[in-house]
Amino acid sequence: MGHVHNAANDTASETAAEAAAAADPALPRSPNRLILDAGDLGRVIDRIAHQILEKSDGARDTVLVGIPTRGAPLARRLAARMRAFEGVDVPVGVLDTTLYRDDLRMRGVRALEETTEPPGGVAGKLVVLVDDVLYSGRTVRAALDALRDLGRPRAVQLAVLVDRGHRELPIRADYVGKNIPTALTEQVKVLLDEVDGRDAVVLQGGTQ
Amino acid sequence: MSAWLITGVRPYGEAAVDLLIRDGVIVEVGRDVTAPGAERIDGDGLVALPGLVDLHTHLREPGREDAETVQTGARAAALGGFTGVHAMANTDPVADTAGVVEQVWRLGQDSCLVDVAPVGAVTVGLGGTRLAELGAMADSAARVRVFSDDGFCVTDPALMRRALEYVKAFGGVIAQHAEEPRLTAGAQMHEGVRSAQLGLVGWPAAAEEAVIARDVLLAGHVGSRLHVCHVSTAGSVELLRWAKAKGIDVTAEVTPHHLLLTDDLAATYDPVYKVNPPLRTASDVRALRDGLADGTIDAVATDHAPHSVEDKECEWGAARPGMLGLQQALSVVIATMVETGLLDWRAVADRCSTRPARIGGLVRDGHGGELLAGTPANVVLIDPADRAIVDPAGLASRSRNTPYAGMELPGRVVATFLRGRPTVLDGKAQA
Amino acid sequence: MSRRSEGTNEFGRHLLSVADLDRQQATLVLDTAAQIEAALAGREVKKLPTLRGRTVVNLFFEDSTRTRISFELAAKRLSADVINFSAKGSSVSKGESLKDTALTLEAMGADAVVVRHSMSGAPHRLAQWVRGSVINAGDGTHEHPTQALLDAYTMRSRLGRLEGLRVTIVGDVLHSRVARSNVLLLSTLGADVTLVAPPTLLPVGVETWPVEVGFDLDASLPKADVVMMLRVQRERMAASYFPSPREYSRRYGLDATRMAMLADDAIVMHPGPMNRGMEIAAEVADSVRSTIVEQVRNGLSVRMAVLYLLLGGSEVSS
Numbered sequence: 001m002g003h004v005h006n007a008a009n010d011t012a013s014e015t016a017a018e019a020a021a022a023a024d025p026a027l028p029r030s031p032n033r034l035i036l037d038a039g040d041l042g043r044v045i046d047r048i049a050h051q052i053l054e055k056s057d058g059a060r061d062t063v064l065v066g067i068p069t070r071g072a073p074l075a076r077r078l079a080a081r082m083r084a085f086e087g088v089d090v091p092v093g094v095l096d097t098t099l100y101r102d103d104l105r106m107r108g109v110r111a112l113e114e115t116t117e118p119p120g121g122v123a124g125k126l127v128v129l130v131d132d133v134l135y136s137g138r139t140v141r142a143a144l145d146a147l148r149d150l151g152r153p154r155a156v157q158l159a160v161l162v163d164r165g166h167r168e169l170p171i172r173a174d175y176v177g178k179n180i181p182t183a184l185t186e187q188v189k190v191l192l193d194e195v196d197g198r199d200a201v202v203l204q205g206g207t208q
Numbered sequence: 209m210s211a212w213l214i215t216g217v218r219p220y221g222e223a224a225v226d227l228l229i230r231d232g233v234i235v236e237v238g239r240d241v242t243a244p245g246a247e248r249i250d251g252d253g254l255v256a257l258p259g260l261v262d263l264h265t266h267l268r269e270p271g272r273e274d275a276e277t278v279q280t281g282a283r284a285a286a287l288g289g290f291t292g293v294h295a296m297a298n299t300d301p302v303a304d305t306a307g308v309v310e311q312v313w314r315l316g317q318d319s320c321l322v323d324v325a326p327v328g329a330v331t332v333g334l335g336g337t338r339l340a341e342l343g344a345m346a347d348s349a350a351r352v353r354v355f356s357d358d359g360f361c362v363t364d365p366a367l368m369r370r371a372l373e374y375v376k377a378f379g380g381v382i383a384q385h386a387e388e389p390r391l392t393a394g395a396q397m398h399e400g401v402r403s404a405q406l407g408l409v410g411w412p413a414a415a416e417e418a419v420i421a422r423d424v425l426l427a428g429h430v431g432s433r434l435h436v437c438h439v440s441t442a443g444s445v446e447l448l449r450w451a452k453a454k455g456i457d458v459t460a461e462v463t464p465h466h467l468l469l470t471d472d473l474a475a476t477y478d479p480v481y482k483v484n485p486p487l488r489t490a491s492d493v494r495a496l497r498d499g500l501a502d503g504t505i506d507a508v509a510t511d512h513a514p515h516s517v518e519d520k521e522c523e524w525g526a527a528r529p530g531m532l533g534l535q536q537a538l539s540v541v542i543a544t545m546v547e548t549g550l551l552d553w554r555a556v557a558d559r560c561s562t563r564p565a566r567i568g569g570l571v572r573d574g575h576g577g578e579l580l581a582g583t584p585a586n587v588v589l590i591d592p593a594d595r596a597i598v599d600p601a602g603l604a605s606r607s608r609n610t611p612y613a614g615m616e617l618p619g620r621v622v623a624t625f626l627r628g629r630p631t632v633l634d635g636k637a638q639a
Numbered sequence: 640m641s642r643r644s645e646g647t648n649e650f651g652r653h654l655l656s657v658a659d660l661d662r663q664q665a666t667l668v669l670d671t672a673a674q675i676e677a678a679l680a681g682r683e684v685k686k687l688p689t690l691r692g693r694t695v696v697n698l699f700f701e702d703s704t705r706t707r708i709s710f711e712l713a714a715k716r717l718s719a720d721v722i723n724f725s726a727k728g729s730s731v732s733k734g735e736s737l738k739d740t741a742l743t744l745e746a747m748g749a750d751a752v753v754v755r756h757s758m759s760g761a762p763h764r765l766a767q768w769v770r771g772s773v774i775n776a777g778d779g780t781h782e783h784p785t786q787a788l789l790d791a792y793t794m795r796s797r798l799g800r801l802e803g804l805r806v807t808i809v810g811d812v813l814h815s816r817v818a819r820s821n822v823l824l825l826s827t828l829g830a831d832v833t834l835v836a837p838p839t840l841l842p843v844g845v846e847t848w849p850v851e852v853g854f855d856l857d858a859s860l861p862k863a864d865v866v867m868m869l870r871v872q873r874e875r876m877a878a879s880y881f882p883s884p885r886e887y888s889r890r891y892g893l894d895a896t897r898m899a900m901l902a903d904d905a906i907v908m909h910p911g912p913m914n915r916g917m918e919i920a921a922e923v924a925d926s927v928r929s930t931i932v933e934q935v936r937n938g939l940s941v942r943m944a945v946l947y948l949l950l951g952g953s954e955v956s957s
Binding site: 096099100104105107108109110111112113114115116117121145146148149150151 | 650667670671674675677678680681682683684686687688689717947948949951952
Binding site for chain 2: 736737738756757758759760761763764778779780781782816819842843844845847848
């Protein structure tokens with residue numbers, strides 16, 4: 001099966017690093033390091049859910065918009081937890097940002113993923129964008145552009161499971177599950193049961 | 209006139225001998241020939257054949273000198289090993305009068321490279337309605353014996369019958385371009401699996417075969433000689449075999465490209481593969497090779513058809529049909545007939561020289577003779593072991609529409625002699 | 640030839656024939672069209688920035704307002720610059736050759752040329768002379784790849800699948816580029832195709848196609864999930880392909896009586912423009928089974944998908 005790249009957490013620079021590491025077998029690679037196990041991951045999601053509820057006055061006029069691939073199930077999980085905590089039904093949407101990326105010409109054509117507008121739309125709402133890893137910031141920039149074409153939100157916030165640094169744009173997250181300082185040669189993999197069959201966050205690659 | 213001694217050459221690919229040419233004639237064939245003062249050619253490894261004769265060439269002059277002239281076509285012919293070519297009548301003006309055929313004939317003489325025998329049009333302006341002055345062309349300096357509306361078929365059966373009868377008076381022959389035009393309106397390629405896939409209008413085999421069937425019956429009925437141009441289908445070969453068995457006086461030619469290429473090439477939509485009649489299927493190619501091998505098909509004729517770049521660098525449908533052939537004809541015959549074991553060199557001489565010279569009436573000028581002492585020295589020397597990749601830029605023709613570009617083909621013409629005078633030496637034209 | 644760089648999806652440089660697409664690639668076009676349609680559904684701004692700075696030339700040697708407009712809108716919705724180059728009234732009508740036109744477009748820096756031409760294979764020729772992508776928008780009686788893609792898209796969205804779908808294509812197969820492309824694409828995608836036509840309007844060699852061939856429309860209708868009616872030109876009568884429009888329509892036209900023979904969820908398609916009363920009766924064309932308007936709408940999404948897949952990634956130059 002050809003693995004379609006996850007548009008959410010990959011950028012040209014990361015791909016280049018990945019390629020460099022793969023191309024040179026002599027380069028020592030550290031084994032995968034487990035950063036969060038399934039239990040940790042659940043607790044982190046719970047915490048973000050609580051924070052959103054707190055900062056949005058009980059999720060009033062709030063919608064969650066996940067960025068594929070893994071941002072979409074993350075958004076659904078956050079909504080489920082928010083319902084469990086406060087009994088609120090937060091609309092969830094999915095927004096593929098591929099057609100808005102500014103680095104399309106830097107690599108082969110990418111397959112598109114689903115886009116579903118949240119029930120009730122985004123106009124006038126507090127939109128919380130949800131993604132798994134925040135890295136260069138280019139995906140978020142593309143998502144902001146895409147969101148603008150969808151309608152005019154009252155405000156936009158960003159929730160990410162992992163912030164690994166190395167921003168290329170002036171973008172920051174409002175909710176961060178875990179900050180993980182990384183080297184450019186390393187790669188953060190978020191695994192989710194819905195996509196990968198298990199929950200975990202691992203750090204791959206890099207020199208020792 | 210100078211003398212030439214070709215040493216150690218193998219006539220018809222047989223035992224090596226020395227061959228002495230003097231004053232336009234082969235004067236001696238044998239071992240250890242001595243000839244003081246003669247220029248020597250080392251014939252070791254070379255095959256000698258009588259100079260080739262082409263029954264079907266388009267030299268485009270007068271009218272389309274941008275595509276070919278008699279001079280450039282003659283150079284291509286000499287380099288291809290030919291000493292005689294028949295120039296088709298579809299020029300502008302059409303070669304349908306004594307004046308035009310004499311002009312073409314003189315241009316050929318002036319080329320000093322090859323004898324050009326003009327073909328006269330059967331009907332005025334190739335119009336298919338009125339006989340041209342066939343007798344006047346026969347009686348002219350060009351001494352025309354082959355008449356053809358090539359490019360068009362003489363479709364009117366009554367007119368065809370009259371033409372077949374009329375030329376008997378001067379030993380002429382009608383060379384029919386067999387194509388029933390009502391079945392080929394707008395046709396672009398062979399009608400079959402490929403044309404269906406490519407969405408190109410088909411040229412059915414039956415359009416050729418129906419006319420051949422009609423014409424052999426007519427020729428048999430009036431006791432005339434018929435020649436069929438560029439036979440392209442297995443069905444045509446069968447009809448010819450049947451007609452010959454019946455004793456009908458019919459001869460036929462096949463082109464090099466129909467011996468080698470198939471309609472699969474149309475899938476490129478590159479009009480360099482567009483030709484009339486079209487490239488057919490692999491089973492037609494097999495039948496044509498077998499027909500040439502068993503003599504049902506008498507001759508290889510090039511249908512050399514130069515076209516300017518703008519007539520080929522365009523859409524398939526807008527392109528003119530036709531391919532270059534003179535310079536690669538012998539190589540294609542070697543590849544398809546000799547290397548496959550279907551013909552030996554003697555038979556190659558028969559199909560490429562003797563029979564076409566006889567059909568076209570060029571025996572009178574010394575063409576198609578045997579390589580024996582006392583015969584006119586029309587000779588070609590071939591290196592059969594040489595193989596080369598065809599480069600269109602290196603061709604002598606003014607046009608570049610060769611379908612063999614990039615193909616590796618065997619056999620190189622080392623020298624050609626026209627009545628004892630070299631027209632090609634060391635692979636280079638001498639005029 | 641240049642190829643896409645280490646892309647996640649291998650897609651050719653041109654779309655000249657649906658034969659260029661394997662099953663995976665064809666499915667990718669349909670999936671991409673579906674994603675684009677979903678991304679734009681109900682939005683205020685129906686424009687995407689994807690192809691900003693790219694130039695798409697519509698090169699139409701044959702009048703086809705519908706196809707040209709569809710491609711033009713598709714390119715504009717992806718923010719490409721669009722130039723319409725119609726043969727009429729241009730240098731082409733003054734005798735400029737296809738090659739010279741190609742070199743002109745090349746000099747203008749066209750990233751894609753959408754070409755419609757009356758001669759089969761013209762897009763193949765063009766592809767040899769330009770560096771940009773060439774998209775066949777219908778060539779002679781050869782192919783019309785995006786039409787087949789939008790037809791397949793329409794079938795899939797109406798009936799939920801293509802694998803095993805029974806599609807009957809009716810009419811002038813011989814002269815139809817739509818039929819050729821559909822036969823190839825549908826068999827690639829696993830549908831079962833039946834051609835129904837008078838024998839005069841089927842090409843010699845059709846027996847080698849991956850289809851069933853029949854002459855009896857009534858026999859094939861009850862088994863069909865999809866009936867695709869091809870346009871039949873009245874002029875064919877003059878060349879004796881059939882005796883009269885009336886006889887054609889009686890034997891091969893789809894009217895209300897015949898429509899009643901179809902299965903409950905079967906659909907009726909037509910690539911347009913229709914000859915109402917000839918191959919299709921007005922009440923059939925306007926019925927709920929008819930997808931004719933949907934086909935036009937889907938054409939836009941499919942053409943956006945094709946433009947995105949051909950132009951949306953990087954390219955390693957040759």
